[in-house]
Amino acid sequence: MSTAPAEPSSAATQSHGNEGHLKRALGVPSLVLFGLVYMVPLTVFTTYGIVTQTSGGRLPVSYVVTLAAMIFTARSYARMAAAFPVAGSAYAYTQKTFGAPVGFLAGWSLLLDYLFLPMLNYLVIGIYLNAAIPAIPQWLIVVVTIGIVTVLNIVGIVSVARANFLIIAIQAVFIVVFIVMAVSATSGMGSVDLMAPFRGDGTANGFAPILAGAAILCLSFLGFDAVSTLSEEAKNPVRDVPRAIMLATLICGVLFIILSFVSQLVFPSNNFADVDSGSLDVMKAAGGAFLAAFFTAAYVAGALGSAITSQASVARILYAMGRDGILPRKVFGHVSVKFSTPTWAIAIVSVISLLAVVIPLDILASVVSFGALVAFSVVNLSVIKHYFVDLSEKNVLSNVVLPVVGFLLTLWLWTSLSGTALTIGLIWLAIGFLWLLGVTRGFQRPTPVLALEE
Numbered sequence: 342m343s344t345a346p347a348e349p350s351s352a353a354t355q356s357h358g359n360e361g362h363l364k365r366a367l368g369v370p371s372l373v374l375f376g377l378v379y380m381v382p383l384t385v386f387t388t389y390g391i392v393t394q395t396s397g398g399r400l401p402v403s404y405v406v407t408l409a410a411m412i413f414t415a416r417s418y419a420r421m422a423a424a425f426p427v428a429g430s431a432y433a434y435t436q437k438t439f440g441a442p443v444g445f446l447a448g449w450s451l452l453l454d455y456l457f458l459p460m461l462n463y464l465v466i467g468i469y470l471n472a473a474i475p476a477i478p479q480w481l482i483v484v485v486t487i488g489i490v491t492v493l494n495i496v497g498i499v500s501v502a503r504a505n506f507l508i509i510a511i512q513a514v515f516i517v518v519f520i521v522m523a524v525s526a527t528s529g530m531g532s533v534d535l536m537a538p539f540r541g542d543g544t545a546n547g548f549a550p551i552l553a554g555a556a557i558l559c560l561s562f563l564g565f566d567a568v569s570t571l572s573e574e575a576k577n578p579v580r581d582v583p584r585a586i587m588l589a590t591l592i593c594g595v596l597f598i599i600l601s602f603v604s605q606l607v608f609p610s611n612n613f614a615d616v617d618s619g620s621l622d623v624m625k626a627a628g629g630a631f632l633a634a635f636f637t638a639a640y641v642a643g644a645l646g647s648a649i650t651s652q653a654s655v656a657r658i659l660y661a662m663g664r665d666g667i668l669p670r671k672v673f674g675h676v677s678v679k680f681s682t683p684t685w686a687i688a689i690v691s692v693i694s695l696l697a698v699v700i701p702l703d704i705l706a707s708v709v710s711f712g713a714l715v716a717f718s719v720v721n722l723s724v725i726k727h728y729f730v731d732l733s734e735k736n737v738l739s740n741v742v743l744p745v746v747g748f749l750l751t752l753w754l755w756t757s758l759s760g761t762a763l764t765i766g767l768i769w770l771a772i773g774f775l776w777l778l779g780v781t782r783g784f785q786r787p788t789p790v791l792a793l794e795e
Contacts, residue, residue, distance in 0.1 A: 342518045367574050369581045374509055376568040376589030378646040382512050385600045385638060387465055388706050390619025394611045396554035397545025400601040401538045403554035403726045410555070410754060411562045413747030414717045415590040417724045419583035422569045424727060426578030430569045431716035431723075432661060438726040439719075441788035442777060448662055449773030451566075453712030453766065455655035458563060459690060460697040461705045463487055464650035466641050468702070472618050473637045480698045490648045491691040494656065495677070495684050508646035515639035516600065517686075522628040523607040528648030538605040549757070556757040559717075560709040561597060565590040566716065567654040617702045652690050659686040666789035667780055714755040715766070721748035774776035 367375070381387075396403045421434040431451045436444020466486050467479040476642065527533050565586040573576040608626040613619035620640075624633040660683035663673020677684040697705075721744040729740035758766075781788050 342380070365574060365576050367571060367581075369574050369585050372568050372571060372575060372581055372585035373588050374506065375571060375650055376389035376565055376585060377593060378508055378643070378650050380561060380563065380565075380589065380593045381643040381647045382516060382593060382596045383511075383636075383640050383643045384598075385597045386391070386620035386623075386636075386649070387461070387561075387644075388557055388702075389601070389604065389614035389623070390613045391703055391706065392554040392557055393487050393546065393605070393619065394521050394616060395557065396541065396550050397773055398537070398542035398605060398609070398611055399539060399551055400554065400605060401598050402541075403551050403558055404561075404594070404597045404601055406551060406555040407562065407754070408590075408598065409559040410596065410747070410750035411559070411565070411590055413743055414721060414751060415562075415565045415586050417721045417744050417747050418565060418569055419586045420724050421720055421727070422572060422582040422586060423579050426575070426582060428662070430566060430658065432658065434723045434727075435719045436788075438723040438731065442781075442784070443719070445662075445667055445777050445788055446770065446773055447716060448658065448667075449630040449776075450712050450715035450719075450766075450770065451658060453769050454560070454563060454709045454716070455651065455658055455712070456690065456693055457709045457712070458488070458560065459655065459694045460581075460646050460700065461560070461702075461709060462651060463694055463697040464700070464702055464705060465693075466644045466648070467697070469621075469637050469641055469644075472615075472621065474635070483697050484695070486645065486648065487691050487694050487697075490645070490652055491687060493649055494653050494687045495680055495682055501680055511639050511642045514595070515635060517634065519600075519624075519627060519632065522632055522726055523570045523603045523776045526627050527606050533606060534609075536607070538602050538611055542609070542611060543716075544611060547694065552754065552757040553759075556714070556754040557706050557710055558597075559713050559751075559754060560706055561649075562590060562593065563709070563713055564614040566713065567650060570654045570657045573657075594761050652687065652694070655690050656683050656686040659683070659689070667777075704761060704765075708765050711755070711758055712769075714751050714758075715770075717751040718748055718755065721751065 385400075385404075392403055393400050418430075425433055425437055427433050432444055432448025434444075435447035463483045463486050467482040470482045471479040473478060494775075511546050568589060569582060572582050580610045604620075604623045604627075608623040611619075613622050615621075620636065621633050624636040628635075659668060659673045660676070662668045663670050663675070663683075663686065666674075668674075672685045672689075673683070675683060675685050725741055728734045729737075734740055765794040777788065778784070780786075
């Protein structure tokens with residue numbers, strides 16, 4: 342992949358004084374890899390114990406429900422990314438279609454999941470490395486990992502893309518080894534009920550527990566959303582970003598379903614030694630101490646990759662909001678001339694991520710899903726407003742029916758979240774609204790908007 346900077350678009354080069362600009366260096370393979378690493382194929386094991394218990398042993402069914410919802414939403418993101426190939430994702434799409442105030446609140450919701458997702462990765466790295474090496478405190482592991490990720494992101498997006506190849510390769514090898522060993526283990530268990538992962542273990546009946554699990558699993562699909570944040574660093578954003586969004590969603594969705602199905606066959610129980618690291622019980626059942634150690638190494642590598650990419654994405658969201666003046670421009674709108682990265686935004690995300698030392702895993706997972714589902718909802722509605730209303734493209738199926746289905750599915754999942762997640766999310770939205778009131782002096786001044794010209 343070439344590292345030479347292409348001529349940047351005016352949207353990417355709004356430089357003031359000695360400000361640098363974002364480089365157009367990423368093609369479809371790098372964008373898809375960014376999405377895959379962000380989602381982490383092994384993220385199925387992040388909330389494995391929590392969602393297995395929530396769904397009553399029907400984790401694959403919850404993943405099928407989530408993937409169905411995400412396919413419609415990914416399509417909406419792809420269409421909006423083609424219409425507005427800029428950094429900012431749901432924030433940019435919504436402010437262009439519904440106006441700056443609504444766009445700000447959409448971006449504020451997006452910040453919630455993007456700020457919490459790096460924390461989630463740092464926390465699970467701490468949990469699994471501490472389980473493997475109890476002598477090293479979990480908090481120390483978290484702090485050291487944050488330092489490593491911060492340096493990698495400041496150095497530049499091309500270095501991040503290169504690291505993604507190695508991370509995906511490690512996970513791919515593990516997935517093959519795990520499936521082979523799991524199949525071997527189940528074949529020695531005598532009669533295996535292949536429908537058990539779909540029927541459940543009887544601890545939670547009905548469809549509501551499946552939806553509750555599916556709502557949490559939305560965080561697994563945040564990668565396609567993250568791809569759209571790199572529109573100003575893609576070589577051909579109008580063509581490449583939509584393709585990468587759909588490919589990343591489908592590839593990871595299928596992997597999640599397969600891995601969860603095989604896992605529940607080899608360990609048909611939700612009685613874990615520790616629900617947060619319940620995946621280790623699966624690994625020991627499939628391949629003993631060897632597979633548990635291999636899993637820890639591959640999983641930590643994947644979580645590290647997701648931490649790198651999630652921090653890169655949220656830093657660019659903050660950059661987009663700082664560039665338009667909603668957040669302090671001198672801090673968040675700054676791009677390093679030397680590294681061509683938003684260094685101050687990256688550093689601020691790192692400081693916030695230190696909260697991973699004190700926030701529990703289940704709360705982090707649910708709150709990430711809250712922010713994601715709000716953003717997903719408004720992007721589905723943006724397709725209707727932009728294409729059907731503003732451009733008068735009267736293809737009802739494409740411009741109304743499909744995005745409405747995506748909206749209703751995400752709304753359904755949103756209402757299935759825990760009360761704690763809903764409370765935290767609504768408080769976050771209230772804070773965003775108060776910030777907006779302050780920026781606009783009670784809406785007496787216009788809300789600053791992104792420059793979206795090509």
